[in-house]
Amino acid sequence: IKNIVSTSAVEVSGENAEAVIRGFIIKIQETQDPSEQRSIVQDLYDDCLSFGLNPSPDIAEIFLAMAIQSKQKGDLEGFSRYLDYGLMFDQKNPAIHQALATVTLENKGLLSFEYFFQAFAGWLYSFTNFESRYVALANLALWVRTFSFFLLAVISVILFIRYNSLVRHDVEEKLQWDDEKLKKTAGYLLLFLPSIILLSGYWLVVYWASIFLIYARWQEKIITILSVLLFLVSGMLSLNLQHELFLSMYPPHFSNVRCYSNRIDIGPDMILTSHTDPNDPLSDTYTFVLANRYLLHRSYVQAEKLYSELLTRKPDDPYIMNNLGCLYFYQQRIAEAINEWSKAIDAKPNLAVAYLNRSLGKNKQFDFEGAKEDQDKCRSLDPVLYQQFTETQIDELIPLPYYPSLESTRTMALEQFKHFNKSLQGPLKPTQSKVALLYRPAFSIGTIVFFGAALFTLMTKKREKFARACYKCGRAYCSLCKTSLEFESFCGQCVHLYIKQDGVSPQARIQKNYEVEVFNKKGKIIRAVLALLSPGAGHIWEGHISSGFVILILWLAFLSGFVSRIFSYPMPFAAVGGATHSAYNFIAILFMVVLWFLFGLAKALSRQTANISLLRRKIWLLREHSEIFLFQIYFN
CATH class of the missing domain: 1.25.40.10 (Tetratricopeptide repeat domain)
Structure with a gap:
């Protein structure tokens, strides 16, 4: 910025805008009187207007450079004055507002309204500025991409914890092998297949979400499908905006x-x-x-x-x-x-x-x-x-x-890039094809294939063909394990022990009660860990899908802002871009702390049964009691 008034083009000489501006800047630097400086600045402003330079970002950034120099010398009054001059020439220059936010932060503190106003204005104007627009949009798309991956990852982990035993049970039943250890090993191999074939751990997120979509409840299916769609769209958006950012720097x-x-x-x-x-x-x-x-x-x-x-x-x-x-x-x-x-x-x-x-x-x-x-x-x-x-x-x-x-x-x-430039290959290679934007982002092809297979399975096979988990003890069972359709929410042992109560030995009753107790304690521990690590995840585990999904979105949205900053592209005015980061850090940490205490810690300390929501519990119990009543009438 400091050298912006001198061009590298040797053939450009004589009277031109750079020469005129250089003359004005020299006069301003030689003058110490602020009123005389302002008069010279006004003359420069009038000169720019007469030649159509409104706004004039070059001159605004020259004054920004002079302001930074004044600040380095300890001249805060000169710093503010030069920034005001810069605003005369470009009122929507993001760098100027970032610098104003920085000086406001130093003078009035983090809680100043003026600081947040200037930081927000600098961030907002970065989307309207022709030169920083695609940098800002590409960084925003990277944030959405990071957020969508985190969201899908948390949901996949929840589904894995809840339904991995069902997948292993189905594998063991389908194989019909005599060796029990071999069947169990096959079940785990299927769960961790991407890692077995040497794919990165990121593939497990997409893979698990696809497999467990078959076993999930309908509300869990909805949030999983929404997360997958967001993941695919964010990949298209991020890749497209990175292409636009590259093309904005390519001639002509x-x-x-x-x-x-x-x-x-x-x-x-x-x-x-x-x-x-x-x-x-x-x-x-x-x-x-x-x-x-x-x-x-x-x-x-x-x-x-x-x-x-x-x-x-x-x-x-x-x-x-x-x-x-x-x-x-x-x-x-x-x-x-x-x-x-x-x-x-x-x-x-x-x-x-x-x-x-x-x-x-x-x-x-x-x-x-x-x-x-x-x-x-x-x-x-x-x-x-x-x-x-x-x-x-x-x-x-x-x-x-x-x-x-x-x-x-x-x-x-x-077109020029396609014919003459081979510097960008793979996903980042610019293209006009919308289809290419769909399959080029990382994991997009795998996501489409895995979820296509899962959706096809859901549409062609009935849910009864797959294993279920007992509501009481959590044990996996399928149609081969329990042929009767009565009390479908319970395994065969729980039906005889807690509903029919017909001829169960004391030893079997003690063992089953212990199994139920362990299952409930395990559910509470999992809920507490999920809630503490990611507020909203505990709600989803417990069965409060809608509220948990909203809380999880808020938590991960703020968290993704910190992580995506690692991959973000530098702004053209990165030297003064820290003001927005400080504002975001304050707001994000404040909201994350509030979310953690209200929904994370509170849910972790809750004594409510962790395996299912209260409303769903009442509905299931009412249905089972109705079946018990009809069962007793039949035998009477």
Whole structure:
């Protein structure tokens, strides 16, 4: 930032925006009187307005650099003053608001409303800024991706703890082997199959969620399917935004974005000269974008030369004529500017921006009636353009140059990347295919295959074909173990012991009671551990699926913010980006502590039966009591 006023392009010389700004900055640095400084800054601001540099992020960041220098010297008053100057030139610059948040944090503390306001403004403006937009969006998508993986992982672990015995039971029953140890080993091999075939441990998350979806209750099925869908969508979103971030830094899209951002330094755009040869098929677009960069840089000799060369090849292009008219207007060649805008209108009668620009030229020639007609015509052709123009240009009315659409230069950058660049391979290789975005992210293919198989199994086989867990003791049983359909929530032993109470030996009763006691204690311990580690998980384990899912989402959302920061892309203004991190740390830790005490610790200390929700318990008991009543009537 400190060197932003000097370009690396040797061929750019003479009077230009950088030279003008450098002169103003030198005067400001040589002046110690704040009032005189402000007068010079106002002159610089007026100069920028007269050439269409509103906002001017380059100048805003120059003042930010000067503010940082003042802070390093201990001049806090100068630090605040230079930041105010920076806001004059770009009120929505994320870096300026981050710096203001930093100084507010130091002066007024973490609990200051002004600090949170500036930190939030800096974070929010990073999504609207042309140059930081895709960095911010890519980081946000990485957060969603991290969150979706954590959510699916917690749900998979809960399902594994609850239903792994059922899977092993089904495997053992299906194999029909004599060796019991071998059958048990086969059951565990199936549960940990991804690790057996040397896949990473991350695959277990997707694998377990798919297998146990068959055994889960309907509410658990819903949250599992929602988590899987979020996982797949987050992968598509994250990969797509990383592609957009890369393309925003690839020519010619990179330079066109800089035009929309009003960047004046032209050094990074010299790569465009590699495709300005008339015989190059990309010459027209590259030359036009380079000419626009020269126009913003106020290198009018080079810009006029490129526009004129383009007009010899494309004499009827209205956009080139419009921009050439803007160049003449900046040089006070008003008659020539009006002539170019008139040519543009003749070539394209519905070009609203040409009517708007010509009205400004006619105003300069005191042709107010003709100017009003052109303004009315512009308003009728493009009301949005006219409204934006009148709202943003209050102090000084200057013509609007035309820049190619961002979508057009993005498409060209993508095509150039496909033909000439092999630096990115695999998932990060940019693509236009939406299908590729679905299967390229990590684990997406496996997720689709595993869940497709699970859903197919659910639709083609009845639930009775798979093992169940006894409500009373937790023992796994299937249709082979218990042929009777009565009291389907209990295993055969619990039916005879607790319901029919027919001829059970005292030894078997003592053993079963001990088994039930162990099962209940184990459920409480699991609930306590899950609740302490991840509030909401204990609720899901207990059977409060909806409330637990919401609490778990809140907990993991804040936790993912800390983890995803490890993988995040650096912002263009990372030097002053710590203010948002401090604000997030405070808010996230506060909410996580509240969630942990209200829903984590409280659930861990709860004495309620841990294996099933109270409402579901009452429903099951009512159903079983009804069956007992009918059973007694039958025998009577």
